[in-house]
Amino acid sequence: MHKIELLAKSxxxxxxxxxxxxxxxxxxxxARQHAERGIxxxxxxxxxxxxxxxxxxxxxxxxxxxxxxASLTAPEARTLxxxxxxxxxxxxxxxxxxxxxxxxxxxLVAAMGKFxxxxxxxxxxxxxxxxxxxxxxxxxxxxxxxALPSNELELFLPVKTIQEALASC
Ligand SMILES: CC(C)(COP(=O)(O)OP(=O)(O)OC[C@H]1O[C@@H](n2cnc3c(N)ncnc32)[C@H](O)[C@@H]1OP(=O)(O)O)[C@@H](O)C(=O)NCCC(=O)NCCS
Numbered sequence: 001m002h003k004i005e006l007l008a009k010s011x012x013x014x015x016x017x018x019x020x021x022x023x024x025x026x027x028x029x030x031a032r033q034h035a036e037r038g039i040x041x042x043x044x045x046x047x048x049x050x051x052x053x054x055x056x057x058x059x060x061x062x063x064x065x066x067x068x069x070a071s072l073t074a075p076e077a078r079t080l081x082x083x084x085x086x087x088x089x090x091x092x093x094x095x096x097x098x099x100x101x102x103x104x105x106x107x108l109v110a111a112m113g114k115f116x117x118x119x120x121x122x123x124x125x126x127x128x129x130x131x132x133x134x135x136x137x138x139x140x141x142x143x144x145x146x147a148l149p150s151n152e153l154e155l156f157l158p159v160k161t162i163q164e165a166l167a168s169c
């Protein structure tokens with residue numbers, strides 16, 4: 001059965017290939033260092049019954065972020081303090097062999113669940129993501145992410161949309 005786990009030594013980082021070298025390299029070289037230093041956390045989807053090193057079907061990383069509310073779409077921006085906190089979905093990737101099977105969606109739902117844990121503890125207005133290109137932007141938009149007027153490849157998923165999405169899962 002598939003399970004989301006915090007990235008650990010028992011996961012096969014070397015064998016992962018999503019077709020994007022920067023994302024592969026982040027998983028192989030940077031993700032664990034960032035976790036140790038508190039920069040971000042990376043979560044992987046694995047078969048919990050697999051023997052170590054467990055093949056990674058996909059991963060995402062999250063970090064805390066601060067946003068100028070003026071960069072959001074009205075009317076939200078008007079009613080918020082000048083600087084607000086959120087959570088950034090820094091990376092999202094699925095292994096080539098497992099793409100178009102709903103794993104990206106599973107990872108996004110898991111990221112929303114992690115956001116709610118943070119929201120319940122420390123607040124945060126929603127999830128932010130920098131889409132790497134127009135195709136990635138289209139991918140995120142189908143889940144309710146909205147493009148920010150200040151940067152056309154930066155998208156925002158408000159807490160209300162996240163709560164509604166999780167309630168319907
Ligand atoms: C983008 C990515 C994460 C999607 O994951 P996935 O598991 O393949 O996607 P899902 O199965 O959840 O896709 C659900 C739906 O999203 C759409 N979709 C999937 N991949 C897409 C893409 N690359 N662009 C636009 N839409 C896409 C399709 O409508 C798909 O439904 P369909 O298969 O019935 O047509 C994955 O293809 C990937 O890792 N690509 C390389 C890295 C990357 O681009 N990451 C984005 C970081 S900004």
